[in-house]
Amino acid sequence: MQTVPNHQVDNLQIEDDRTGLSVECLKRAFLDNLFYVQGKFPKIATKNDYYMALAYTVRDRLLQRWINTAVIYTERASRTVSYLSAEFLMGPHLGNNLVNLGIYDQVKQAVSELGLDLEDLLEQEEEPGLGNGGLGRLAACYLDSMATLEIPSLGYGIRYEFGIFDQDIRDGWQVEITDKWLHCGNPWEIARPEWEVYVRLGGHTEAYTDEHGRYRVRWIPFQVIKGVPHDTPILGYKTNTANTLRLWTAEAPESFDFAAFNSGDYLGAVQEKMVSENLSKVLYPNDDSSQGKRLRLAQQIFFVSCSLQDMIRIVFRQNVPLEKFHEKFVVQLNDTHPAIAVAELMRLLIDEHDMGWDQAWQITQKSLAYTNHTLLPEALERWPISLFRELLPRHLEIIYEINYHFLEEVKAKFPGDSDRLRRMSLIDESGEKYVRMAHLACVGSHSINGVAALHTKLLQQDVLRDFYQMYPEKFNNKTNGVTPRRFIVLSNPRLTNLISSKIGDNWIKHLEDLKHLEAFVDDPEFCSQWRSIKSAIKQDLVAYIAQQNGITVNPDSIFDIQAKRFHEYKRQHLNALHIITLYNRIKANPDIDITPRTFIFGGKAAPGYYMAKLIIKLLNSIGDVVNNDPDVRDRLKVVFLKDYSVKFAQRVYPAADLSEQISMAGKEASGTGNMKFALNGALTIGTLDGANVEIREEVGEDNFFIFGLTAPEVYALKARGYRPLDYYHSNRELKAVIDRIASGHFSHGDTKLFKPLLDSLLYRDEYLLFADYQAYIDCQDRVSQVYRDRDRWTRMSILNAARMGKFSSDRSIRDYCQDIWNIKPVPIELGECIQAKE
Ligand code: NTF
Known part of the structure; x- marks a missing residue:
């Protein structure tokens, strides 16, 4: 969609009720949101209405920073980190945003002057449990730190309708209950349907020769899914930087198949919609294990393809030539869940944007970096070739070709070592054939890191030993950290x-x-x-x-x-x-x-x-x-x-x-x-x-x-x-x-x-x-x-x-920025075009 330049609104002043931070202003804004957004007034408002009114009041204050940030990043085409993660375990937003805006005490006073208790309202928030544990929470801490350090960044993931299950204990046993975090609405996100993208699944490929006589491949999918981004602002602590967490929901491309509907097959018409929406329906509740389920692989390609297409859109919008994709973006893979990015970026560059193999491979390797989070063998993801062929026929071809070039490299470096070839291949052929996602991630990335010194050492000596011998320069350690804002200031x-x-x-x-x-x-x-x-x-x-x-x-x-x-x-x-x-x-x-x-x-x-x-x-x-x-x-x-x-x-x-x-x-x-x-x-x-x-x-x-x-x-x-x-x-x-x-x-x-x-x-x-x-x-x-x-x-x-x-x-x-991302802070001034009256 085109943006429409309109110079009459260039000097628009946002009313201070949407930006002001004084207690009086916050009170007015709160009542205003209760009335005009929640459609309630104090006599009939529920606790949740009050929570929502407060959340919108805080969100308004984020928006000013968020839009300023976006304007500056776009103007400068700033180098940006893309953090690809199947999980973001954000925790409640309200309290954290109050801390990061530096208005906790004012808001506490404002609501208390209205006869309400802030702790009570904070309790109302249903947290987005879009992660299992450490891996997802780490992603959330990193978003907080990137915003605080003024590092341009985008978190990309899936907007699961059902996050991690709620746990009840009955007779001492765990009982799982579905988590309906979206039940009362989510005031922190904004849908961006204008940036929807399409992801293909299944079908087959066909070779053809293009008008320049080049060998090309066309992928005729069985199914196409629409991805719609939902954006959440991520504010840094006492900075003006507000970065974006962009989560994708899956939808059927048309909400209705009219042909089927007209022929009287109403349920058949709705069927496709149901199947498509399943993709972002539920978070897999496994921590440290992988079960090789079809829907999970579909989720991975879904959010990875959506995100890479979105990055390419941004590259074009900012007039960066696609050949410089890796200068605009560095893409951090949070474990192997997004490792299919190696094949998908190759496919996008070659099949969709006419690039040659060698150049596409250079760009892919220079863009991608891989973090490993586990030493457990059962957690190392492998996908049966049969499943891969059925769901991602084009990606399988690309992986075979990457593997061919890669094994040639291994042969050149370690001549006559056939056992090593077998061990390092992207394809496990010891029994039923599998694609080894960690190997794909290692080969397709310029950096491989562990998350603590001992862990990195054990990766080098054991789990990824062959890859360490092949590419010692790719390996580095980045010991995890946690955000002091949430885990001490707020808590x-x-x-x-x-x-x-x-x-x-x-x-x-x-x-x-x-x-x-x-x-x-x-x-x-x-x-x-x-x-x-x-x-x-x-x-x-x-x-x-x-x-x-x-x-x-x-x-x-x-x-x-x-x-x-x-x-x-x-x-x-x-x-x-x-x-x-x-x-x-x-x-x-x-x-x-x-x-x-x-x-x-x-x-x-x-x-x-x-x-x-x-x-x-x-x-x-x-x-x-x-x-x-x-x-x-x-x-x-x-x-x-x-x-x-x-x-x-x-x-x-x-x-x-x-x-x-x-x-x-x-x-x-x-x-x-x-x-x-x-x-x-x-x-x-x-x-x-x-x-x-x-x-x-x-x-x-x-x-x-x-x-x-x-x-x-x-x-x-x-x-x-x-x-x-x-x-x-x-x-x-x-x-x-x-x-x-x-x-x-x-x-x-x-x-x-x-x-x-x-x-x-x-x-x-x-x-x-x-x-x-x-x-x-x-x-x-x-x-x-x-x-x-x-x-x-x-x-x-x-x-x-x-x-x-x-x-x-x-x-x-800071360590990631220095050693892997090569990226510097971009401070945000609250610019004139949307400067608020204070
Ligand atoms: C977890 N990995 C590890 O088990 C934790 O030790 C570590 O602190 C976190 O990652 C964050 O790095 C996983 O959850 C997974 F999925 F990789 F197995």
Whole structure:
């Protein structure tokens, strides 16, 4: 669609009710939006109406910055990062936008003068759960940091109608409920139907010769899907930059097939619409595993093709020649979910824009960069060739050709090494044939990065070893980070105020400045303030637990929290073994002196992951027994908080004393929860896995509870032949724990319920719980000892927070900009054409 120049509106002044930040102005705007957008007035307004009115009031203030940003990026044709991700786990927008606009307090006052409570309105927001866990949340933190650092960027993904399921707990089991996040409308997005694009699926290809006598391929699809972008502004912290998150919805190209309708086949006509809209219907709820489902591959090509076509549109609009695509855009692939971009960009350049193979390949490689997020073999995506041929016949041809050229390169570099060719091929031919998406991503990108130092090292030595030997220069590490805006300023205002009262508020944009807190670590006044804030926050969680779970919790106990997706490698069941160990000690000796603990769990399991769901059931069952056993005398409590989400996480991190990061070494790529806990002053008990290694380096070994086998020790033990039964027979406490579960003590006498879990531990124990058991218990005993020394614990807590500077996502993004993206900030002035009257 053409834009229409109109000089009469060039000097348009936006009314200050849409931009002003004073309390009076905010009040007026709020009532105005309640009336004119929600169509309500106070007498009949619901809480949701008030939330919506406030959201629109805030959105108006974003729009001014958003449009200014777009104008400047367009005028300057700024180099832009395209962050391609199947998941963006944004969390609630309202609070974050208030923080980033710097108007939290004004808005609080404005709504309170209207008789409303801001916290109440914030609670109303249904968060867009468009991600599973760490990978999607990382994408969201990176958008926040890119906007804050004034880096031109676009996040591209899918606007799932149903995000991650809501979790209920019934009789201790997880039950999944569909998430209707769009139910009450979404005030944060704007649909842009004028930028719709079409994506082809299925059918076949035909070769032909074009008018210049060149060999060309035409793709005749079976189906065409329309992608419609929905844009959400992403505001930086106290900057004028507002970047864009652009999510695609799938629609049928025509909402009606009139031919079918006229012939009386109404349902047939609607059929195509239904099939097309399925594409953006639901987020796959698997974390760290891939099932090779057709619809999932269709989702991947859908959002990747939409996004690349959109970038090409922008390139043309800004008068950049297509040959300079890679100068305008750098495209970061968030894991292999968007890796089909390698073949799709080639196809667009060659088939649709008449480019030759070699030039298209240069542009593709120079544009794309790949981040790997996992070491789990079952999470490495592979698609059966048959599925690929059926859905993406043209892409398969292109992949075969890329593979041909690539294997020639391998042969030239490693002559006579046929085994290497087999291992590195883009096609797995060991049995049924598959396309290996990680290999495609490695070959098609100029950069390959891991997400923590250890993870990158293990990629180089193990998972992607052949590719490291082939292209050592492509490999680099980018340790993950988290945004301090959401994960401390918004979620922990009390700690934020205390910190800022001592060191100013520069640390919010420069997290390394937290180190200035170290000067106060011996100041008794400061330490006591630090402690009383933690204790007040714990009180709040106590109230929440009482209301949600009906469990009374001792606020002076250690709040020992493990909150993350459920997976055997993350070892929530190792935590369970510790709880039962303490319980057994109490049962054997009811007067034993034990430091009181509250074990708190949160997290979802993939609906099809039986063992993870059984672990949830086990934790709830242990809770039922331990929480009600009079011998325990409230020294231990086990709480499972259902439906863990970003909103909920913000409540949980600030309340933790102890953060559980106990994955088997060599399995957790990075972890980011570990960072959020420590930033809020929790101490970590953890293995030398993922980013734990670097967190420990930063906070110092004295301030970190480390235990367990290292990654090389894990490999060595497995190579020697690991026999979990030996540990069971030789460790008295471990045996008692397992026997206690087996006896049906936590399952009303049912000895079968947990048998699958116990058998998997006794006879396989893939994640070495038994091997790490004793070290874990000893370490937990040390935790309990140290906690008794309140001054020492407080000191350690302060030092943890003070030394977390490295783990800001701002640092990660600066590293990406420097080493991979070659991109510089573009500051935004609030320009004249849409300057507001203040
Ligand atoms: C996750 N990967 C890893 O399991 C986490 O350790 C890491 O912190 C996050 O990515 C972010 O980098 C995945 O969810 C996936 F999908 F790649 F397996």
